[in-house]
Amino acid sequence: MAQALAIQNLTMRFDGLTAVDRADLSLQDRQIVSLIGPNGAGKTTLFNCVTGHYAPTEGTVHLGKDELLSGLPPHTIAKKGVVRTFQNIRLFPAMSAVENVMVGRHCRTRAGVLGALLGPPSVRREERAIRARARELLAFCGAAEYEDQQARNLPYGVQRRLEIARALAAEPKILCLDEPAAGMNPRETADLITLITAIRGLGITVFLIEHHMNVVMSISDRVAVMDHGVKIAEGTPDQVQKNPAVIAAYLGEAVGSG
Numbered sequence: 001m002a003q004a005l006a007i008q009n010l011t012m013r014f015d016g017l018t019a020v021d022r023a024d025l026s027l028q029d030r031q032i033v034s035l036i037g038p039n040g041a042g043k044t045t046l047f048n049c050v051t052g053h054y055a056p057t058e059g060t061v062h063l064g065k066d067e068l069l070s071g072l073p074p075h076t077i078a079k080k081g082v083v084r085t086f087q088n089i090r091l092f093p094a095m096s097a098v099e100n101v102m103v104g105r106h107c108r109t110r111a112g113v114l115g116a117l118l119g120p121p122s123v124r125r126e127e128r129a130i131r132a133r134a135r136e137l138l139a140f141c142g143a144a145e146y147e148d149q150q151a152r153n154l155p156y157g158v159q160r161r162l163e164i165a166r167a168l169a170a171e172p173k174i175l176c177l178d179e180p181a182a183g184m185n186p187r188e189t190a191d192l193i194t195l196i197t198a199i200r201g202l203g204i205t206v207f208l209i210e211h212h213m214n215v216v217m218s219i220s221d222r223v224a225v226m227d228h229g230v231k232i233a234e235g236t237p238d239q240v241q242k243n244p245a246v247i248a249a250y251l252g253e254a255v256g257s258g
Ligand SMILES: Nc1ncnc2c1ncn2[C@@H]1O[C@H](COP(=O)(O)OP(=O)(O)OP(=O)(O)O)[C@@H](O)[C@H]1O
Pocket: 014, 017, 019, 037, 038, 039, 040, 041, 042, 043, 044, 045, 046, 087
């Protein structure tokens, strides 16, 4: 298997606080790798360093074998194929579901979305193709029936899947999902497990932050555990669940409660 992403010696400091402390982690192509740990462990900060929302204080992030990502801005990193969703849903509330997904495509279009909506015929042809693709992605994410509804009116679980559809519209090689099951009921969580597995089936590497242990343990190839900015364990779901340091830091009460 080829390397999809390599995080090396990654450190992120805010004033006095070291939110991520010399973290190493690598993802292989088409793996599902989860990052878990208690609140404030540094998981989202690590994602922010991978996606360019923060420039790490120290360390590097490489895409594939040797393409340096760290230090590049988020839109450049997205264009290279590392795309994310956010812990706090970020949709355009007054736009329809399908338009929200179309926006996700904009890093790969010539005219951009506004040009597509307002521009000349060639651009409008491109817009039609983007809209068709957005519909396909909504269907793939199980949200076809909501395509014309405003994002703000959608049930919470649908909004989360809409965010995933939007991220897929950017054609990721690596999809980073920050707590996609947050606020979902058991039924929605089961559907999410199916969806993430299907995303991997498309050939996409999935980097997942998640507190729902049933999701993490059922779909991950590997699990990394952070506590106070430090990666304290890494392994298969089985190995991690048995690791005493993990149990002490976090899993003791969380396992099975997901
Ligand atoms: N921009 C920032 N400025 C200052 N401190 C920050 C910033 N971003 C994160 N932190 C701090 O870094 C630490 C790690 O936060 P982070 O959001 O990465 O944790 P997390 O593991 O994602 O937690 P949660 O499970 O609650 O989402 C926290 O102490 C947080 O307050």
